[in-house]
Amino acid sequence: MTQAPVTGDVTEPAGGPGAASRPAPAPVPAPTAPSTSTPSASASAPASDDVIRTRGLTKRFRGGQLAVDGLDLAVPRGSVFGFLGPNGSGKTTTIRMLMGLIAPTSGAATVLGESMPQSVATVLPRVGALIEGPALYGFLTGRDNLVRFDAADPTADPRTRRRRVDTALDRVGLSAAAGKKARAYSLGMKQRLGLASALLQPRELLVLDEPTNGLDPQGMREIRTLVREVAAEGTTVFLSSHLLDEIEQVCTHAAVMSRGRLVVQGTVAELAARAQGRLVVRTPDVARAAEVLAAHRVTALVPGEDRVDGEPGVLDEEALPRLCAALVGAGVRVHGFGLERGTLEDAFVALTGEGFDVAG
Numbered sequence: 001m002t003q004a005p006v007t008g009d010v011t012e013p014a015g016g017p018g019a020a021s022r023p024a025p026a027p028v029p030a031p032t033a034p035s036t037s038t039p040s041a042s043a044s045a046p047a048s049d050d051v052i053r054t055r056g057l058t059k060r061f062r063g064g065q066l067a068v069d070g071l072d073l074a075v076p077r078g079s080v081f082g083f084l085g086p087n088g089s090g091k092t093t094t095i096r097m098l099m100g101l102i103a104p105t106s107g108a109a110t111v112l113g114e115s116m117p118q119s120v121a122t123v124l125p126r127v128g129a130l131i132e133g134p135a136l137y138g139f140l141t142g143r144d145n146l147v148r149f150d151a152a153d154p155t156a157d158p159r160t161r162r163r164r165v166d167t168a169l170d171r172v173g174l175s176a177a178a179g180k181k182a183r184a185y186s187l188g189m190k191q192r193l194g195l196a197s198a199l200l201q202p203r204e205l206l207v208l209d210e211p212t213n214g215l216d217p218q219g220m221r222e223i224r225t226l227v228r229e230v231a232a233e234g235t236t237v238f239l240s241s242h243l244l245d246e247i248e249q250v251c252t253h254a255a256v257m258s259r260g261r262l263v264v265q266g267t268v269a270e271l272a273a274r275a276q277g278r279l280v281v282r283t284p285d286v287a288r289a290a291e292v293l294a295a296h297r298v299t300a301l302v303p304g305e306d307r308v309d310g311e312p313g314v315l316d317e318e319a320l321p322r323l324c325a326a327l328v329g330a331g332v333r334v335h336g337f338g339l340e341r342g343t344l345e346d347a348f349v350a351l352t353g354e355g356f357d358v359a360g
């Protein structure tokens with residue numbers, strides 16, 4: 001029988017076979033504090049508490065495809081950082097460079113304060129990673145896959161292995177299915193098992209590439225809860241997603257990619273605030289309200305059954321009360337009046353002029 005992983009990318013990383021498509025077994029003990037070694041010159045910046053930092057990070061594949069183009073990323077320690085972008089926008093390529101799986105064409109990256117890919121051997125033991133699906137052995141049970149991962153980690157005490165494995169299985173909701181062969185697992189179960197392997201040890205950084213891919217809505221909720229828990233324990237989480245609502249629900253910070261370039265990064269609240277909210281008027285007098293709003297330069301009006309909404313343009317402090325008074329003055333029965341907060345999707349569309357067109 002061929003003992004080959006049933007899923008996952010087994011590309012040889014710079015740090016040795018299998019070093020980053022799974023939570024890297026540690027060749028050296030995991031330090032408890034971030035390294036203070038100097039980042040490479042081009043990635044160097046004033047000492048910062050960024051767990052990931054890139055400067056002009058670029059990847060052009062041999063066929064000429066520019067997958068990542070001059071990326072400057074800063075992931076603050078303690079954040080749950082969402083790396084957001086439609087399919088093909090360069091997220092996985094960036095993560096593969098960060099984890100030392102592929103070398104950049106130009107630019108530089110530091111992870112936990114150390115240059116990648118040069119420091120892959122010292123950095124990866126401090127990182128739990130789940131990239132492009134977990135590399136699992138189909139002929140082993142879920143539990144035995146985890147035992148194997150744990151046994152490959154020289155820092156993991158064999159006497160406490162069973163407890164670590166059971167805790168990890170429990171955290172991802174796989175205790176009941178732990179005795180099944182991994183090849184009988186659904187995609188979602190494989191994804192959970194991969195996450196469990198990334199959670200065997202506490203890590204400073206957890207890197208998850210599309211962690212909810214293949215999960216049903218309940219499974220997605222569970223993984224998001226888990227991500228919040230891990231973050232609350234002090235681990236910085238960097239997760240890629242093409243799901244805007246996922247990022248809004250779990251992330252404190254986000255970066256938005258489009259066609260290999262960084263569109264914007266910041267806290268999720270800041271990003272959503274860049275999206276202008278829509279003015280919403282609830283009224284039975286929809287047609288009249290729309291006329292008044294149009295006369296006051298509210299654009300993109302969308303009339304509904306008992307509401308009309310539109311883009312209010314630049315608002316000064318007095319604009320909203322003035323608009324409301326104008327509606328009332330025109331005999332519109334105003335049952336509700338206010339600005340609805342913009343979403344990340346609005347921000348993305350406003351920033352790129354593109355729809356966030358992704359497969360769900």
Ligand SMILES: Nc1ncnc2c1ncn2[C@@H]1O[C@H](COP(=O)(O)OP(=O)(O)OP(=O)(O)O)[C@@H](O)[C@H]1O
Nearest residue numbers: 061063065067085086087088089090091092093094
């Ligand atoms: N090994 C490769 N050789 C050539 N082109 C590649 C390679 N890997 C990725 N690309 C291309 O680089 C671009 C970015 O791909 P990447 O997988 O990084 O995007 P992504 O945002 O992760 O998308 P997805 O969510 O679909 O995985 C795409 O156009 C892709 O086709």
